[in-house]
Amino acid sequence: MNTWHLLLASESSLSAWEYAQRFPQVFFAALLFGFVCPLVGSYLLLRRMTMLALALPQLCMAGIACGIFCAPWIAPWFLDDHGHTHGAHDREALPAEAEELQSELEQLAGVVGSAAGPSAIENAPHDAPLGMGHEVFHADPRYELAWALLSSGLGLLVLQLLGRRGVLSADARIAALFAAASALTLLFVAESGLGREHVEHIVRGDLVEIARADFPLFLVLFGGAALFLSIYRRPLMLIGWDRESARVLGLRVRLWELGFSVAVGVVIGVGVLVAGPIVLFALLVLPTIAARRFAPSFGRQLLLASLCGGTATTLGFAVAIPLDWILGPTIALAALTLLGAGAACGFVLSRSSSG
Amino acid sequence: MSSPSLALELRGASFGYEGRAVLQGIDLELERGICYGLVGPNGAGKTTLLRGLLGSLVALAGTRVQHVQRLRYVPQRETLDAAWPLRVQDVVETGAYDRLDLWGRLPRAARERARAALRELGLDDLRCRSFSELSGGQRQRVLLARALAGEPEALLLDEPTSGVDEESSAHILELLQRLARERGLCIAVVSHQREALEASVDRLFALRHGALREVERGVPARTEEPR
Numbered sequence: 001m002n003t004w005h006l007l008l009a010s011e012s013s014l015s016a017w018e019y020a021q022r023f024p025q026v027f028f029a030a031l032l033f034g035f036v037c038p039l040v041g042s043y044l045l046l047r048r049m050t051m052l053a054l055a056l057p058q059l060c061m062a063g064i065a066c067g068i069f070c071a072p073w074i075a076p077w078f079l080d081d082h083g084h085t086h087g088a089h090d091r092e093a094l095p096a097e098a099e100e101l102q103s104e105l106e107q108l109a110g111v112v113g114s115a116a117g118p119s120a121i122e123n124a125p126h127d128a129p130l131g132m133g134h135e136v137f138h139a140d141p142r143y144e145l146a147w148a149l150l151s152s153g154l155g156l157l158v159l160q161l162l163g164r165r166g167v168l169s170a171d172a173r174i175a176a177l178f179a180a181a182s183a184l185t186l187l188f189v190a191e192s193g194l195g196r197e198h199v200e201h202i203v204r205g206d207l208v209e210i211a212r213a214d215f216p217l218f219l220v221l222f223g224g225a226a227l228f229l230s231i232y233r234r235p236l237m238l239i240g241w242d243r244e245s246a247r248v249l250g251l252r253v254r255l256w257e258l259g260f261s262v263a264v265g266v267v268i269g270v271g272v273l274v275a276g277p278i279v280l281f282a283l284l285v286l287p288t289i290a291a292r293r294f295a296p297s298f299g300r301q302l303l304l305a306s307l308c309g310g311t312a313t314t315l316g317f318a319v320a321i322p323l324d325w326i327l328g329p330t331i332a333l334a335a336l337t338l339l340g341a342g343a344a345c346g347f348v349l350s351r352s353s354s355g
Numbered sequence: 356m357s358s359p360s361l362a363l364e365l366r367g368a369s370f371g372y373e374g375r376a377v378l379q380g381i382d383l384e385l386e387r388g389i390c391y392g393l394v395g396p397n398g399a400g401k402t403t404l405l406r407g408l409l410g411s412l413v414a415l416a417g418t419r420v421q422h423v424q425r426l427r428y429v430p431q432r433e434t435l436d437a438a439w440p441l442r443v444q445d446v447v448e449t450g451a452y453d454r455l456d457l458w459g460r461l462p463r464a465a466r467e468r469a470r471a472a473l474r475e476l477g478l479d480d481l482r483c484r485s486f487s488e489l490s491g492g493q494r495q496r497v498l499l500a501r502a503l504a505g506e507p508e509a510l511l512l513d514e515p516t517s518g519v520d521e522e523s524s525a526h527i528l529e530l531l532q533r534l535a536r537e538r539g540l541c542i543a544v545v546s547h548q549r550e551a552l553e554a555s556v557d558r559l560f561a562l563r564h565g566a567l568r569e570v571e572r573g574v575p576a577r578t579e580e581p582r
Contacts, residue, residue, distance in 0.1 A: 046439050232459040238449050241439050248409050248428040249453040249505070295440045296485065 016321040025215040027317065032219065033274060034283060034313025034331065036226040038291070038305035040267045041284035043229065043260070045292070046301075047240045051171065052159075053284040055178035056152050056268045057277035062181040063151025064144050064272070065188035065199055072194075075143060141214050141273060148269035155181070156261045202276050221270050225263040230302060236260055237298045275328050282332035283309055290339040293346045308338055360386045362509040362541035363408055363426070367417035370400075370407040376415050377403045381567050383560070387423075387508065390535040391543040392552035394570075395562030401545045404562060405513055408543065423508035423541070429501075431513045432494045437487035443497050444482040447473055450504035469504040476500045476530075492523030499530070509541040510534070516551055524548075528555035 020027035044053050067075075155177055162173050189199050229236065238246045239256050247253050271280040287308035288301075295301035315338075316331030363385040371377040377400045385391055385408075395401050406412040409428055410419060427450065450472070451465035473479050476496045481489065486497060495515055502510055512531070516524035528544075532555055535542045546552050553559060559570040 046436070048436070048438070234449075234452060234455055234459050234461065237439070238452055241441070242430060242435055242449070244406075244409070244411060244430055245428050245449070246452070247411055248426060249450075251452065292440065296483075297442050297445050298440055301440045 014321060016318045019321045020317070025212045029215060029218055029274060030313050030317060030327065030331070031310060032222050032226075033271065034287075034309040034311075035306045036222050036267055036309075037271060037280065037283035038287040038309035039226055039229045039302055040264050041288035042291070042298075042301050042305045043236065043240065043264070044284065045288045046298075049170070049174070050285060051174040051178070052264075053268075054277075054281050055174045055181060056155060056264070057272045057280050058178055058181040058185065059151050059155040060148040060269050060272040061199070061203065061277055062184040062188065063147040063149075064202065065185045065192075066151070067144060067147030068194050068199065069188040069192035071192075141211070142217070144273055145217075145270065148272055149265060152265040152269045153261075156265055160257070160261070202273065203278070218270060218274065221266050225266045228259060228263045232256070232259070233299060233302060279328035279332050282335055283312070286332070286335035286339050287312060290335070290342040293342055308342075309335065312338055360388065362387050362421075362423045363543075364420040364422065365407065365414075365417065366420070368407060368414040368419055369416040370403050370412050371415055372403075372412075374415065376565070378407070378562070378565050378567070380417070381407070383408075383567060385509065385541050385543055387541045388535055388539040389541060389558060390532050390556045391541075392549075392556035392559040393543060393545045393562065393567075394547065394549040394552055394559065397547055399562040400565060401547070401562055402513065404567070405511060405545045408511055425505060425507045426509045426511070427502040427505045427507035429495075429498045429510065429512040429515060431517065432491065432498060433518070439487075441486045442482065443478060443484050443486055443489070444469070444473070446486050446497050447478075447482075447501045447504050450501035453505065465504070468506065469500075472500040472503040475503065492519045492527070495519055495523070495527055499527070503534075507540060510543070512542070512544045514546050515544060516546060516548055524551055525555075528552070531555070532557075 014022070041050075041053060044050055159173055159177065162168065163170065167173070168176070185199070189196050235246070235251050235256055238249075239251065239253055239260075243253060268280065268284075271283075275283070288305045290308050291301055291304035295304050312335035313331050315334035316327060319325065319334065320327045320330035361384060363383075365381045365383040368381045369376040369379045370381070381404065393401060393404060403412065407414065407419065409426070410421065447469045448461055448466065451461060451469055454462055454465045456462060470479075470482075473482055476499060478493070478496060478500055481493065481497075486494065489497065499512075499515070510531075515527055515531075519527065528551065531542050531544065534540050535557070544552060544556065549559075549561075553570075560567050561570045
């Protein structure tokens, strides 16, 4: 049982549809995540920067780990009087959301005072990422988000500066960034002694983490990035495809690149927190590749990739909830299935047209 | 006082990278209605000169003056990544992306201009085809149509006949001549194929040892431009 929400769902044998009705913020966040990640993935794939989809989430993880490491000095209110992190066990009252859910659970399944249900609810922290056990860093998503965004922004800035100076090839720069980020993540976690479980939890990734109170922020950040990448696809495409001509045409290449970097940084920074680096990478890349075969134009590429990501998310939801699978990896698997189906269709179509 | 037909001007310009000059003391005046050829062997600094003329490289010394509003550029088609899913129509429309509105939309007039450019170059039938599926000659014509979609006053082309068969190459150069004469465009073609350019351009310049000088017409290539 990976999370509190899933625990409730499985205890009461909720279907995916019932789950979506009871936890709409989780469903809509997952759906939005599925639609938006392939937009970013399409740009990265076509700019031949796919490895950035792996390196940048890892850098965000390093940023989050750094934030946890620095917490005793810069954010001590996340720690208790004994120098330990806040754990879920020292909560006195049930969180309001948990009480509401418990009541729904009782109504739905008639499970009153079952062994697993209440204990799970009691262990649930108030309006924070769920599923954390004892002695775990009490992570405020906004604190972690700030660190994730800061690190991804810094990473993109460093890559741009090195690129401008012609230091190493693009591949080598990204590979070095990935290696450094991985090493820093492990070092920060090992040295701080705080939040190891939490960081591992983020790495494993699970889309059901999002709390209702955080949903508006998620919506604004993800929605804003998606709108920017969709509406301004024409100048962004031209700059990626033929930068020199874009410059000659008078487009403000540096300004557009800055906007693009911010959008990518936001989606990846938030995505790491919501789904973890592995699921994020899968949704950045797999729907994008699946769509590439069928997209005749760049606009269609964005649309098809986005639809493919949304479909993968819905499929993942429909399978993971009733089967009690971890949602994030199930969505990644659904995206892989769509990619396979797309490749098979493409193969059949090309055979039939050549035959 | 500069001539009213002047499109681009370099006066004692030096261009290079990281403070090191590749080309020095370049004086060049490009006028409207004339088709220029800029030739030189590989590594002579043709691309550097082109980037200097485009304004992408800032002159280390001397000045660059652009007298026209709409300068357009036709890159080497090999530098454009074929992985991008772009139809011919999409590529041609990018030539008018300086007219995108606040919401990133292309105005109807610009779309129609792009369509007209496609027709003008005999590419209307190919407009829904993928750019990456076209032959070298067809791609070059598409890139030319893209430049025309921007209603240029001056046009700089980088190796437009490289990797193109002889017939297509002659057709492209003939078209450039016609554009210069009939529309009064200033056209400058950068190429390493001197023989191909010699018969098609109005004035020919050669880059050698970092300096630019005009080639006397009819002088055999062997004596003028060792290859």
